[in-house]
Amino acid sequence: xxxxxxxxxxxxxxxxxxxxxxxxxxxxxxxxxxxxxxxxxxxxxxxxxxxxxxxxxxxxxxxxxxxxxxxxxxxxxxxxxxxxxxxxxxxxxxxxxxxxxxxxxxxxxxxxxxxxxxxxxxxxxxxxxxxxxxxxxxxxxxxxxxxxxxxxxxxxxxxxxxxxxxxxxxxxxxxxxxxxxxxxxxxxxxxxxxxxxxxxxxxxxxxxxxxxx
Numbered sequence: 001x002x003x004x005x006x007x008x009x010x011x012x013x014x015x016x017x018x019x020x021x022x023x024x025x026x027x028x029x030x031x032x033x034x035x036x037x038x039x040x041x042x043x044x045x046x047x048x049x050x051x052x053x054x055x056x057x058x059x060x061x062x063x064x065x066x067x068x069x070x071x072x073x074x075x076x077x078x079x080x081x082x083x084x085x086x087x088x089x090x091x092x093x094x095x096x097x098x099x100x101x102x103x104x105x106x107x108x109x110x111x112x113x114x115x116x117x118x119x120x121x122x123x124x125x126x127x128x129x130x131x132x133x134x135x136x137x138x139x140x141x142x143x144x145x146x147x148x149x150x151x152x153x154x155x156x157x158x159x160x161x162x163x164x165x166x167x168x169x170x171x172x173x174x175x176x177x178x179x180x181x182x183x184x185x186x187x188x189x190x191x192x193x194x195x196x197x198x199x200x201x202x203x204x205x206x207x208x209x210x211x212x213x
Contacts, residue, residue, distance in 0.1 A: 010152075011153060015075035015092060017095065019095055022103055026044050027047065028044065029163065029164065029167065030162070031044060033141045035142050040113030044165075045197045048104040052100035052101045058100070078090060078148065087139070088135065105134060107137060114127055118130065132199050147159070174195050175190070175192050176189050186205075
């Protein structure tokens with residue numbers, strides 16, 4: 001993939017749109033996390049849209065809670081949640097304040113700070129696997145709950161920024177069901193990815209967790 005040339009931060013207006021417009025438009029954009037260990041940058045290659053009250057698969061479907069409160073705030077903020085007692089996942093809040101929609105960042109290509117990402121993702125077999133999946137992406141970038149609520153549009157004042165990058169054309173984008181989503185929310189084709197990109201994660205249908213006996 002050619003390194004993106006446009007390093008202009010995306011404005012809040014970009015995120016203040018319907019989530020199904022924002023999600024595919026995030027492909028090819030560059031996420032920057034500035035850390036004490038150095039900056040790390042990732043070109044987004046796979047995302048999923050979650051449409052709040054209209055979406056049984058969304059954390060915000062049943063209304064606000066302490067966990068999902070950031071989703072009900074202004075667009076352009078970061079929503080980070082902890083799952084399975086092990087992993088963090090990162091989302092970008094979309095739409096007008098109070099709507100509670102967001103985009104899960106599922107996968108991307110590390111384009112700067114790969115050495116730092118490799119230290120965090122020692123099990124990755126190659127650099128294409130460093131951020132191949134939402135938990136791997138968060139781990140590679142050093143994302144955790146401490147960053148929940150971060151304003152990614154606070155130019156120059158935020159550890160997380162989304163740059164214009166090189167947005168991809170619609171002919172380069174495919175869509176399908178979201179990974180691991182059960183019930184009525186599992187039918188929505190709201191997962192978007194760059195066709196034939198090796199960093200995109202494999203699709204997996206929802207599999208109920210079995211209780212240990």
